[in-house]
Amino acid sequence: MKSPSASCAKRSFGLLEQDAVIHQSSTQIRRHPMKFNRRLICLSLLALSGGVHADPTFPSKPIRIIVPFTTGGASDTMMRAIAAEMGKSLGQAVYVENRPGAAGAIGSIEVARAQPDGYTLLAGNNGTHIINSLLKQPAAYDAVKDFTPVALVQQAPLFIAVNPQLGVNTLRELITLAKSKPGQVTFASVGNAHTLAIEYLGLLSGAKFQIIPYKGPSQAQTDAIAGHVNAFVDTGLAVLPHTRAGKLKLLAVTSLTRVPNMHDVPAVAETYPGYDVVGTNALFAPARTPPAVVARLSSEVRKALALPNVRQMILDNAGQPAPGDGTDVARWLEKNTVLWRDVMDKTGVVLN
Incomplete structure (x- = not known):
């Protein structure tokens, strides 16, 4: 052979x-x-x-x-x-x-x-x-x-976080809010890959987000913490320090399954099967x-x-x-x- x-x-x-x-x-x-x-x-x-x-x-x-x-x-x-x-x-x-x-x-x-x-x-x-x-x-x-x-x-997956003042505690609540206000819930994106991740979430969930582009993570983090944008998706290196400090609320991870050592963070796929962005x-x-x-x-x-x-x-x-x-x-x-x-x-x- x-x-x-x-x-x-x-x-x-x-x-x-x-x-x-x-x-x-x-x-x-x-x-x-x-x-x-x-x-x-x-x-x-x-x-x-x-x-x-x-x-x-x-x-x-x-x-x-x-x-x-x-x-x-x-x-x-x-x-x-x-x-x-x-x-x-x-x-x-x-x-x-x-x-x-x-x-x-x-x-x-x-x-x-x-x-x-x-x-x-x-x-x-x-x-x-x-x-x-x-x-x-x-x-x-x-x-x-x-x-x-x-x-x-x-x-490495991305992590979805929101400003705590937005009043949502789960990904499903974020989607429900976005559906009730089409195009009004804002999502910070620091690159084309992140933009596609947000669009993919909207495609599977039926929600329509307003995507705000940023040149880099620093300003996106600052605006998400200040409430100038509602949600933020980025790597663990960019998101997790702020969620651990209580400045942002962590909703989900974009990998198909939960991340080891972070079993309390649900995967997007648990709510929208098939979603897998790594x-x-x-x-x-x-x-x-x-x-x-x-x-x-x-x-x-x-x-x-x-x-x-x-x-x-x-x-x-x-x-x-x-x-x-x-x-x-x-x-x-x-x-x-x-x-x-x-x-x-x-x-x-x-x-x-």
Whole structure:
């Protein structure tokens, strides 16, 4: 019986030689998500099957991981901890550089154009590799053909909180209020991913919210606490300190099930079955990075995620370590691209 890698190689090797693997545009990805997924999975299998042992000369110099967002955020904090442990294991410095701007596109473009040698990597997420391909004017890179998926890193839900003066104590009460005042209950959003999460909640519940966009979480938090907006959805790092201090009331978590160690916080899916919105972080290399290098990097990420200090840091920020290889990254991309395209089609929301 042929291995999955051999099967993929037979279908994909000719395209690789012609430097034309997965040259779908973002429009083609939307129209043919299954084809997009099969080809990306094939590339991931090929990358991981390049050899049991990585090239012994790699790494011979420091490795740079670009985080395409500002310092101090969830992605930045997590990746710095992982980079430090990877550096210890590899015997070379692994450091993080922040390249924020354009919803992650600036840093992503820099990695897409870097030499495919494993020394420049991208800490990507839902925004860089899914949402940016669904924009009215898609980012100037292709999330599939310009990158090689290296490793799945972590998954973290969002948390829905409201100003205590709003007078609601549960998600169902918030929805009831929103239905009684269509378009009047305001929801702070700090990015397109959060906007889609709110639209998805409205789609399943039948409520209509007024979404107020913010450039970053700080002002959104301030306005939610002051009562200038009624509700706020963001990561645990942004929401939980304020709910624990009593400045905001925590209503629900957006993962399919309740978060470990926070069993008193209900999942949205308990009220609206099927709702599952989880932020995912993954590591990417430029397209055509040598398979042995990809395999070595993937192994090092998994080793770092298994360390107690790294696991605890992720758990403390309401995330879950999600060690996985390039094929796991491909499946995540396909599933969520289909989900958010469907939400956009049904709600009519346009992302800019």
